[in-house]
Amino acid sequence: MRPFAPLVDRLKAAGLRPTRQRLQLLRVLGEGGHRHLTAEQLSAEAREAGLNVALATIYNTLNQFTQAGLLREVVVEPGRSYFDTNLGPHHHFFDESAGMLIDIPADQIAVAALPAPPPGKRVASVDVVVRLTDS
């Protein structure tokens, strides 16, 4: 059989049908540790890997994966979304000039004493972005 079995299970567990495109993209995303990719970057990698996946599918898939908890969206720049394969608790350096994100392990930043959220609301996430410039 194919070596896709674990990926298939991963998609099924997330409530997503294991289609060819989703499997291929999941595999590309999983290559080489934790990564931060934009839609265009993923599209380019898929093309390099010989896959041909429509850009609309890239967007659909990234959004579905995010919704399903297989990815996390990181918003650091207006007009562009990054998708993070690191699902554990952590934060980010953002190098604006390079447009690159670097993980910061959660235990290296202590966020203490969060004020209570407004009534009727609850905290969904706490995102810390440390912006970098050349020095």
Place this chain on the structure above:
Amino acid sequence: MRPFAPLVDRLKAAGLRPTRQRLQLLRVLGEGGHRHLTAEQLSAEAREAGLNVALATIYNTLNQFTQAGLLREVVVEPGRSYFDTNLGPHHHFFDESAGMLIDIPADQIAVAALPAPPPGKRVASVDVVVRLTDS
């Protein structure tokens, strides 16, 4: 014709010519405490106030003010920028469903033990965004 004097000074101090549009927008921005506005929102407020300022000028001005340190840009949503009139150190709640920002005073969030930035880079800012959803 002189209730504008302090605003004129503020612009000059920032190295910006005190043009009619910049003065008018600076005044709108200064009304009613600290605020978080998008370009469209500022444009709408200006229109309501009877000013007519081109959208391109709104964008130019917001960017110039940000550059000059009269505003701060807050990135919480892909595809839309918020501009913050609160220049002091602080962080934000972001209510995604309402698209609204709420200030969190700096002393209510303790960010400790930041790791060293990569070589050749320095920390430009530390932005904490606490995302809210309905509970």
Place this chain on the structure above:
DNA sequence: ATCTAAATTGGAACTGTTCCAAAACTATTG
């Protein structure tokens, strides 16, 4: 195999923002 619902596709549409050349303005100088 057949069938139905879901996913993919390419392209058009849409949103927020920036760019552009022309016109209007601000500051300076005589």
Place this chain on the structure above:
DNA sequence: CAATAGTTTTGGAACAGTTCCAATTTAGAT
């Protein structure tokens, strides 16, 4: 306060990233 030079403003076109759409293809169940 007039002429001038350099900025700023303007409306519209252009642009980037993303979403939408109708038609086609595919997955999973019968």
